[in-house]
Amino acid sequence: MQVQRYLAMFSAVLLWLGLLTxxxxxxxxxxxxxxxxxxxxxxxxxxxxxxxxxARKDKGLKEAANNNCTISIVESIPQNLTYKPDEYIHPSxxxxxxxxxxLAKESVHIASYYWTLRGKxxxxxxxxxxxxxxxxxxxxxxxxSKKISIKIVQNEENNDTALLAEKAFAEVQTLNVTxxxxxxxxHTKFWVIDGQHFYIGSANLDWRSLTQVKELGxxxxxxxxxxxxxxxLFDVYWxxxxxxxxxxxxxxxxxxxSINMSNPAVVSLNNTKARIYISSSPPQFCAPGRTKDLEAxxxxxxxxxxxxxxxxxxxxxxxxxxxxxxxxxxxxxxRQAASSSRFNITVRLLASKWNHTMHxxxxxxxxxxVLRSALRISVKLFEVPVYSEDQEKxxxxxxxxxxxxxxxxxxxxxxxxxxxxxxxxxxDQPQYNTTRGNLRKQLEDVFMRDWHSPYSHFVNCSHCxxxxxxxxxxx
Ligand SMILES: *[C@@H]1O[C@H](CO)[C@@H](O)[C@H](O)[C@H]1NC(C)=O
Ligand SMILES: *[C@@H]1O[C@H](CO)[C@@H](O)[C@H](O)[C@H]1NC(C)=O
Ligand SMILES: *[C@@H]1O[C@H](CO)[C@@H](O)[C@H](O)[C@H]1NC(C)=O
Ligand SMILES: *[C@@H]1O[C@H](CO)[C@@H](O)[C@H](O)[C@H]1NC(C)=O
Ligand SMILES: *[C@@H]1O[C@H](CO)[C@@H](O)[C@H](O)[C@H]1NC(C)=O
Ligand SMILES: *[C@@H]1O[C@H](CO)[C@@H](O)[C@H](O)[C@H]1NC(C)=O
Ligand SMILES: *[C@@H]1O[C@H](CO)[C@@H](O)[C@H](O)[C@H]1NC(C)=O
Ligand SMILES: *[C@@H]1O[C@H](CO)[C@@H](O)[C@H](O)[C@H]1NC(C)=O
Ligand SMILES: *[C@@H]1O[C@H](CO)[C@@H](O)[C@H](O)[C@H]1NC(C)=O
Ligand SMILES: *[C@@H]1O[C@H](CO)[C@@H](O)[C@H](O)[C@H]1NC(C)=O
Ligand SMILES: *[C@@H]1O[C@H](CO)[C@@H](O)[C@H](O)[C@H]1NC(C)=O
Numbered sequence: 252m253q254v255q256r257y258l259a260m261f262s263a264v265l266l267w268l269g270l271l272t273x274x275x276x277x278x279x280x281x282x283x284x285x286x287x288x289x290x291x292x293x294x295x296x297x298x299x300x301x302x303x304x305x306a307r308k309d310k311g312l313k314e315a316a317n318n319n320c321t322i323s324i325v326e327s328i329p330q331n332l333t334y335k336p337d338e339y340i341h342p343s344x345x346x347x348x349x350x351x352x353x354l355a356k357e358s359v360h361i362a363s364y365y366w367t368l369r370g371k372x373x374x375x376x377x378x379x380x381x382x383x384x385x386x387x388x389x390x391x392x393x394x395x396s397k398k399i400s401i402k403i404v405q406n407e408e409n410n411d412t413a414l415l416a417e418k419a420f421a422e423v424q425t426l427n428v429t430x431x432x433x434x435x436x437x438h439t440k441f442w443v444i445d446g447q448h449f450y451i452g453s454a455n456l457d458w459r460s461l462t463q464v465k466e467l468g469x470x471x472x473x474x475x476x477x478x479x480x481x482x483x484l485f486d487v488y489w490x491x492x493x494x495x496x497x498x499x500x501x502x503x504x505x506x507x508x509s510i511n512m513s514n515p516a517v518v519s520l521n522n523t524k525a526r527i528y529i530s531s532s533p534p535q536f537c538a539p540g541r542t543k544d545l546e547a548x549x550x551x552x553x554x555x556x557x558x559x560x561x562x563x564x565x566x567x568x569x570x571x572x573x574x575x576x577x578x579x580x581x582x583x584x585x586r587q588a589a590s591s592s593r594f595n596i597t598v599r600l601l602a603s604k605w606n607h608t609m610h611x612x613x614x615x616x617x618x619x620x621v622l623r624s625a626l627r628i629s630v631k632l633f634e635v636p637v638y639s640e641d642q643e644k645x646x647x648x649x650x651x652x653x654x655x656x657x658x659x660x661x662x663x664x665x666x667x668x669x670x671x672x673x674x675x676x677x678x679d680q681p682q683y684n685t686t687r688g689n690l691r692k693q694l695e696d697v698f699m700r701d702w703h704s705p706y707s708h709f710v711n712c713s714h715c716x717x718x719x720x721x722x723x724x725x726x
Pocket of ligand 11: 711
């Protein structure tokens with residue numbers, strides 16, 4: 252039973268999903284973000300901070316002044332996985348979530364897939380469950396003694412949230428996506444604190460996601476305009492998880508957003524101007540104004556001029572759920588970008604290899620890798636090693652589970668690259684020559700750190716005989 256549950260959980264992960272194609276995305280009004288773009292980064296010698304002169308001229312100035320946000324990449328690096336000393340590792344997911352919870356004064360709203368934060372929730376107990384236990388206990392404490400309103404929407408019932416409901420007065424609702432759409436799951440992982448701060452990333456509410464599985468997300472502080480936008484997505488889930496709910500023909504205005512791909516929020520992220528919006532999927536869950544995930548992904552791919560770096564767990568251009576079959580929208584977009592005659596774009600695809608990798612994935616990856624004389628595309632697999640007997644015994648761990656895309660223009664960070672129900676942050680920051688305050692550049696550095704690490708290897712397509720002869724060329 253347990254195994255079946257995990258199998259369902261992980262086989263569902265990261266498949267290009269047909270649901271997204273059910274509603275075609277509105278691109279009629281698409282404005283390209285870089286038209287008339289006047290991002291001019293100048294160095295302020297006194298304060299050593301980047302600021303932007305051009306913002307003075309546009310409405311961005313007022314917005315930016317009110318949205319002085321702080322953003323940080325947070326990562327879970329599996330126990331014992333190390334990098335060279337000069338490689339940068341961002342603060343841990345655990346420390347970030349803990350810091351968020353410590354700020355909470357009024358509310359904690361969590362959108363989640365499954366919950367196994369406590370050691371006893373997983374068949375094999377390992378001492379690295381400590382951090383998950385601590386997050387669980389902190390939540391419990393917030394609800395019990397500090398009387399903070401905790402609301403949780405989840406994909407399935409579990410003992411962790413049952414306890415939080417019983418003892419910490421958490422309001423818990425379960426969203427049955429299958430009931431609403433005939434297939435699918437709630438795969439989203441975000442946290443919103445006091446309508447001010449939030450986390451969006453790949454980390455599940457699972458102790459392994461803090462210490463044994465490689466994850467990446469962003470923490471955003473002091474950013475009410477965006478935090479409130481994430482709350483709107485929470486409200487959608489909350490509404491849909493009421494018993495007997497149905498998807499409204501048109502979402503009422505309180506779920507709608509004015510922040511989207513063609514009208515991103517202009518904010519200051521660590522004193523660096525950025526344009527940012529939150530995309531969502533499936534399309535049926537998108538209220539008016541909300542950019543659909545697929546639209547965001549294809550836009551980010553189409554806007555790239557130099558490189559597209561993608562990190563995902565699984566890469567399969569197929570639909571598993573409704574109407575199973577080949578589904579190549581993103582695969583096509585990547586092939587087009589990698590063969591562009593207008594720009595010399597390098598595509599790097601970093602997928603994950605572990606004991607539960609679906610075998611078909613290698614064929615799809617090789618179908619890209621084998622075309623390397625026609626496409627500027629390289630494909631690698633990242634494998635998290637096992638360093639101890641205990642690590643080998645922890646079920647469904649030791650895997651690179653992060654999903655994000657970084658180009659010369661954008662950072663796209665999702666809980667899922669494409670999903671039945673998921674969200675992503677899209678950040679538009681041009682190429683500054685510094686990493687300071689530049690989330691996009693920092694994400695690029697994370698990608699290249701992993702790409703060049705000893706844990707990444709070019710996909711071995713030796714079962715395709717033509718490939719064996721000349722090995723693999725790195726772009
Ligand atoms: C934003 O906040 C930082 C520190 O919190 C401060 O140094 C900076 O001056 C603020 N910027 C604006 C435009 O208010
Ligand atoms: C793995 O990490 C643990 C805890 O930090 C440490 O005790 C152990 O020696 C490490 N093992 C290896 C093989 O590095
Ligand atoms: C909840 O805990 C009980 C006993 O500790 C266990 O038998 C049961 O399988 C757990 N339920 C879930 C959904 O994990
Ligand atoms: C979700 O809905 C489907 C279809 O209505 C139903 O078969 C299934 O049992 C439900 N799942 C849960 C956990 O209630
Ligand atoms: C958020 O804003 C508060 C009040 O202005 C400030 O004290 C705090 O340092 C800010 N936090 C971050 C992480 O920027
Ligand atoms: C994006 O937001 C703008 C401004 O709120 C709105 O006019 C536009 O219709 C939205 N775009 C989409 C695709 O919904
Ligand atoms: C394209 O870019 C790659 C990587 O930056 C570079 O090695 C190659 O020489 C470029 N090709 C052309 C035709 O400019
Ligand atoms: C994966 O399977 C191989 C062979 O059965 C085993 O040696 C390895 O330790 C397993 N890895 C993990 C993480 O369990
Ligand atoms: C960034 O560096 C490049 C090459 O070093 C230089 O040509 C360019 O002017 C620099 N851009 C900025 C904004 O400083
Ligand atoms: C923004 O500032 C915070 C706190 O100082 C830091 O942790 C984070 O890495 C910075 N983010 C960026 C994108 O530089
Ligand atoms: C690919 O795998 C084959 C068969 O296992 C092996 O002989 C070959 O050395 C591998 N090639 C590379 C480049 O790793």
